[in-house]
Structure formats: structure tokens, C-alpha cells
Amino acid sequence: MNFKPQISAQERLEILKEKIREASSLFLGYPVSKDFDYSPLFEFLQYPVNNLGDPFEDSTYKVQTHELEREVVAFFARLFRANPKDYWGYVTNGGSESNLYGLYIARELYPKAMVYYSESTHYSVKKNIHLLNIPGIVIRSQENGEMDYEDLERTLQFNRHKPAIILTTFGTTMKEAKDDVSRIKGILRQLAIQDHYIHCDAALSGSYGAFMEPRAAFDFRDGADSISISGHKFIGSPIPCGVLVTKRSLRDRIAKGVSYIGSLDTTITGSRNGHSALFLWYAIKTMGEEGLRKRYLHSLETAAYCRQELQKLGVEAWSNEGAITVVFPKTPESLKRKYQLATEDVTHIICMPNVTKAHIDAFIADYKEELQKQPEPELEEAFY
Numbered sequence: 001m002n003f004k005p006q007i008s009a010q011e012r013l014e015i016l017k018e019k020i021r022e023a024s025s026l027f028l029g030y031p032v033s034k035d036f037d038y039s040p041l042f043e044f045l046q047y048p049v050n051n052l053g054d055p056f057e058d059s060t061y062k063v064q065t066h067e068l069e070r071e072v073v074a075f076f077a078r079l080f081r082a083n084p085k086d087y088w089g090y091v092t093n094g095g096s097e098s099n100l101y102g103l104y105i106a107r108e109l110y111p112k113a114m115v116y117y118s119e120s121t122h123y124s125v126k127k128n129i130h131l132l133n134i135p136g137i138v139i140r141s142q143e144n145g146e147m148d149y150e151d152l153e154r155t156l157q158f159n160r161h162k163p164a165i166i167l168t169t170f171g172t173t174m175k176e177a178k179d180d181v182s183r184i185k186g187i188l189r190q191l192a193i194q195d196h197y198i199h200c201d202a203a204l205s206g207s208y209g210a211f212m213e214p215r216a217a218f219d220f221r222d223g224a225d226s227i228s229i230s231g232h233k234f235i236g237s238p239i240p241c242g243v244l245v246t247k248r249s250l251r252d253r254i255a256k257g258v259s260y261i262g263s264l265d266t267t268i269t270g271s272r273n274g275h276s277a278l279f280l281w282y283a284i285k286t287m288g289e290e291g292l293r294k295r296y297l298h299s300l301e302t303a304a305y306c307r308q309e310l311q312k313l314g315v316e317a318w319s320n321e322g323a324i325t326v327v328f329p330k331t332p333e334s335l336k337r338k339y340q341l342a343t344e345d346v347t348h349i350i351c352m353p354n355v356t357k358a359h360i361d362a363f364i365a366d367y368k369e370e371l372q373k374q375p376e377p378e379l380e381e382a383f384y
């Protein structure tokens with residue numbers, strides 16, 4: 001046991017604070033923004049805010065932020081071009097819960113469905129499919145991380161007698177690839193699979209997808225039935241959170257009333273974090289759509305700079321169209337650790353809004369040094 005009675009709780013907190021400060025100053029590999037200031041909301045931490053129940057229903061518990069939560073849902077419903085008369089949603093504990101919810105509605109609507117998702121799908125989806133006990137089929141990914149539509153079509157064709165749930169990703173974890181919802185909708189139409197549901201996992205890119213030029217197909221008008229985002233990623237929050245938006249008409253088909261709370265039990269958890277709804281509301285109120293667009297443009301510019309500087313070092317860096325993620329071959333272990341770079345077969349830097357050219361310069365300087373340290377490759381060919 002690592003028990004240290006000589007250190008007071010206060011000292012422990014100071015040490016921890018310093019550790020967290022240091023760890024958060026350097027990271028470039030995870031998609032979380034750190035440039036937020038929620039200090040005007042701190043007094044709300046004195047209250048047991050709990051958004052129990054459905055945010056669109058009246059409830060007997062009044063220490064809640066349902067009204068602001070509804071505004072958060074409305075904001076994203078508009079960004080995602082939902083029918084203004086037919087949308088519903090709530091603030092979740094993160095993208096994983098939002099994905100669980102989308103798949104839950106889908107399964108309730110089509111209990112005999114198969115779910116199709118690509119190799120590049122986030123790990124939360126596999127777990128959710130397992131929890132919901134839906135049979136699933138993995139679809140191949142293209143080199144850039146996007147779903148292989150031909151493989152999808154073949155697989156759907158083979159199972160066309162069954163309802164289909166398609167899990168698309170708008171911004172895959174490693175390469176920020178975006179699955180084309182319109183194209184998938186077209187495949188379903190062509191195969192005459194009428195019983196289908198499309199859930200779009202837009203954890204990272206959903207917050208700026210509406211500002212991409214050219215536009216990428218991912219939202220309600222493109223054919224999605226539900227869309228999830230993470231609130232602590234592009235927008236930024238000290239507490240992990242997310243949003244799920246779907247169609248009210250779909251939610252109505254699975255709603256069950258609970259008399260104890262005087263509301264509808266339409267959410268995954270009963271008690272829900274009312275502070276995160278407050279934080280998200282404050283963020284979108286202060287930024288607005290215009291602020292979000294600016295954050296995206298800044299991130300795009302940083303990503304272009306990052307690619308350019310890596311390419312100058314001879315590193316083959318690239319990005320998917322409209323992406324703020326820069327992908328390149330595996331980096332030396334020391335850099336990976338220092339900058340907390342997630343690595344699979346490739347490495348990436350995600351140029352979140354708080355990342356500046358100065359951060360990139362620091363990383364590039366370290367990279368250069370690392371390259372100089374490495375032994376020169378043997379010039380075998382020179383001897384022939």
C-alpha cells in the first residue's frame with residue numbers, strides 16, 4: 001500500500017493539481033479542448049443539481065437545468081438540420097452513452113435487425129452492441145479510415161431480408177474519417193431495405209461538421225436517425241459529457257412513464273448530471289454558431305501548419321478532407337510519451353482549438369532532435 005500518513009490531504013491535493021496541470025499542458029494526441037472558463041458558474045456547484053428524467057417533460061424534482069438542457073439539444077438539432085417539429089434529445093455522460101442510446105432506439109424499433117459498423121468504429125460501439133445483444137457484422141474500412149461502401153453493399157445484399165442498423169462514424173478516432181450517410185442511404189434504397197436505421201457517431205466532428213466546406217453528408221437531412229457528440233471534446237468541459245439528438249417520433253415509440261419521478265423514463269441513467277448541461281449551455285451561449293465556426297477554422301489552419309512542418313522533416317503527414325487530425329507514421333517512443341500521442345498502426349496529432357502553432361513548433365523541434373539522435377540508415381544501395 002502506498003499509504004503516506006505524514007502528508008495531509010491538502011498537500012496531496014496540491015501535488016495532484018500540479019501533476020494534472022503538467023500532464024494537460026503538453027498533450028496533443030487526444031481530442032479534448034482545454035481552453036474553457038466556466039468560473040462564472042462555480043456557485044452552481046453548491047447545489048445538488050440533478051436532471052432526473054426526460055428534459056422535455058415536467059418533473060417533480062426542481063433542482064435541475066432542464067430548460068437549458070433543452071436549449072442545448074435545440075442548438076445541435078438545428079446544426080444537424082433536424083426537422084424543427086420532430087427532434088428530441090438529452091445531455092448524456094459522453095459520446096459512449098449517446099451511442100448506446102442511438103443503438104437502443106434502433107433495437108427497440110427493429111428487434112430482429114443486424115447492425116453494420118466498420119473496422120474503424122470506436123470501441124464503445126462494440127461494447128454497446130454487446131450490451132444490447134444485437135447481432136453485428138464488421139465492414140471493412142478503406143485505407144483512409146472510411147467505410148468500404150462496396151463491402152457494405154455486398155454484406156447488406158446477403159442479409160437483405162433482415163432490418164438493418166447502420167452505425168456510421170463522422171470523425172473516426174485515429175484518422176478522423178467520415179462515413180458518407182447519403183451514400184449509405186442510397187445503398188439501402190437500391191437494395192429496397194425499408195426497415196433501416198442510421199445512427200451517426202459524431203463524437204468529435206459533429207460539433208463542427210456543419211461548417212465544413214465542402215459539406216460532408218452526416219446529418220438528419222442526409223438520412224441519419226440519431227446523432228451523438230461528445231461535449232468535452234471540441235467544445236470542452238471539465239466533466240465528460242455528450243449530447244444525443246434523435247427524432248421525437250422515434251423516442252415516443254419507446255417512452256415509458258414512471259410515476260415516482262412524475263416523468264418519462266426515456267434516458268439511460270435516472271439521475272443525470274445537471275451541471276454538464278449548464279456548462280454546455282454556457283459554452284454555446286458564449287461562443288454561438290459563429291464562435292464554433294471560428295474555432296474550427298483555427299483548428300484547420302493549425303492542422304495545415306502541422307502537416308507542412310512534418311513534411312519539411314520528411315515525415316509523410318496527411319489528413320482526411322476537412323479534418324483537424326494530422327496522421328503520420330509511428331513516432332519515436334519518447335515523443336509518444338511526452339505528448340501523449342495515441343498510436344495504432346499510425347500516430348496522430350489532433351489540432352483541437354487550444355492547440356497553437358507554438359505547440360506544433362515545440363513538437364517539431366523535439367521531433368527534429370529525435371531524428372538526429374537516431375542512427376543514420378545504412379546506405380546499402382550506395383554500394384551497388
Ligand SMILES: *Cc1c(COP(=O)(O)O)cnc(C)c1O
Pocket residue numbers: 093094095096097122124169171172173201202203204229230231240241242
Ligand atoms: C471519443 C469518441 C467516442 C466516445 O465518446 P466519449 O465521450 O469518450 O464517451 C465515440 N466515438 C468516437 C468516434 C469518439 O472519438
